[in-house]
Amino acid sequence: MSAAREFRDLGREQDPERHIADVAPWVHEAGNPYFDYLFGDPETARRAVTAMLGRDASEISIRRVTALIEDDRAVGGFVGLSGEEQEGSAKADSLIALQAAGREGRRALLERAKIAADLRRPPEADQFYLSKLGVLEQYRRGGRGRALLERFLETGRERGFSRFRLDVRQRDEHTVRLYKSAGFVVAWEAKSPAAGELLYAMTLVE
Amino acid sequence: MSQPTAQDVRAYVVTTLDEPLRAAGVDPAAIPDDFDLHKTGVIDSLGILELITGLEEQFGVEIDYEDLDPEELTIVGPFSRYVAERSRQAA
Numbered sequence: 469m470s471a472a473r474e475f476r477d478l479g480r481e482q483d484p485e486r487h488i489a490d491v492a493p494w495v496h497e498a499g500n501p502y503f504d505y506l507f508g509d510p511e512t513a514r515r516a517v518t519a520m521l522g523r524d525a526s527e528i529s530i531r532r533v534t535a536l537i538e539d540d541r542a543v544g545g546f547v548g549l550s551g552e553e554q555e556g557s558a559k560a561d562s563l564i565a566l567q568a569a570g571r572e573g574r575r576a577l578l579e580r581a582k583i584a585a586d587l588r589r590p591p592e593a594d595q596f597y598l599s600k601l602g603v604l605e606q607y608r609r610g611g612r613g614r615a616l617l618e619r620f621l622e623t624g625r626e627r628g629f630s631r632f633r634l635d636v637r638q639r640d641e642h643t644v645r646l647y648k649s650a651g652f653v654v655a656w657e658a659k660s661p662a663a664g665e666l667l668y669a670m671t672l673v674e
Numbered sequence: 675m676s677q678p679t680a681q682d683v684r685a686y687v688v689t690t691l692d693e694p695l696r697a698a699g700v701d702p703a704a705i706p707d708d709f710d711l712h713k714t715g716v717i718d719s720l721g722i723l724e725l726i727t728g729l730e731e732q733f734g735v736e737i738d739y740e741d742l743d744p745e746e747l748t749i750v751g752p753f754s755r756y757v758a759e760r761s762r763q764a765a
Contacts, residue, residue, distance in 0.1 A: 525744050558718065558719035559712060559744040559747045559748060561719065562722040562747070563744050565723070566723065567738060567740065581719075581723050585719075
């Protein structure tokens with residue numbers, strides 16, 4: 469990578485919220501088709517993702533993001549956390565989901581959440597989980613995804629993890645190849661309720 | 675339906691979750707005020723959504739939860755009091 473790029477843990481920044489506008493699009497995309505399915509439409513999902521980024525206890529709080537900074541912009545990044553931390557974020561994210569769905573939308577949200585819950589297995593407590601990884605569209609194809617994945621693995625190792633887990637859409641072939649090249653293998657697959665897409669859960673044990 | 679009191683909300687929570695509470699080895703009739711339904715594994719994130727949706731339908735209350743500390747969402751005493759308080763204000 470060129471000298472103009474650097475990784476930053478946004479949790480250590482003075483004002484991480486200033487990056488939310490750049491981070492929201494790739495976090496939203498990395499979380500699809502789940503987000504758009506759960507919230508019923510992309511606009512409601514976008515509002516929920518933005519709210520979650522702004523909440524410290526959320527799984528995808530901006531303070532959990534390791535960002536790739538170029539020209540002072542977070543052009544990509546990842547959220548890596550333990551299975552335990554992911555479980556601990558359930559309260560905050562459930563509240564945000566309820567608020568984003570609105571009172572009229574809560575019953576529908578619940579029905580979709582039930583279907584989605586049958587398909588998504590949470591990471592285990594001793595797994596370091598790649599919750600989200602993404603790069604803004606105009607910054608792709610420059611090796612940034614690979615650099616972010618390597619940084620994710622390093623972060624997990626520094627924290628003492630030797631087991632890693634992620635979820636990916638089967639049709640994102642480029643991304644699936646990237647994860648396989650780093651040693652991840654498909655642990656199981658599930659059919660997403662959104663357009664019948666296939667999802668892979670991948671794991672890596674070192 | 676009239677506005678629920680904190681006791682009504684607590685009774686609803688305990689009755690609805692009778693089975694998972696017993697499965698977790700807890701006597702539903704004797705759960706302490708500071709019992710956390712999520713940390714103890716009685717409910718997961720889907721269970722939180724089910725509880726809130728069911729509660730609102732049971733009592734006909736509409737709450738936006740804007741000012742609730744997420745930590746208190748699954749702690750029986752504070753949650754029951756919050757719902758009762760907001761229901762009273764909304765009425």
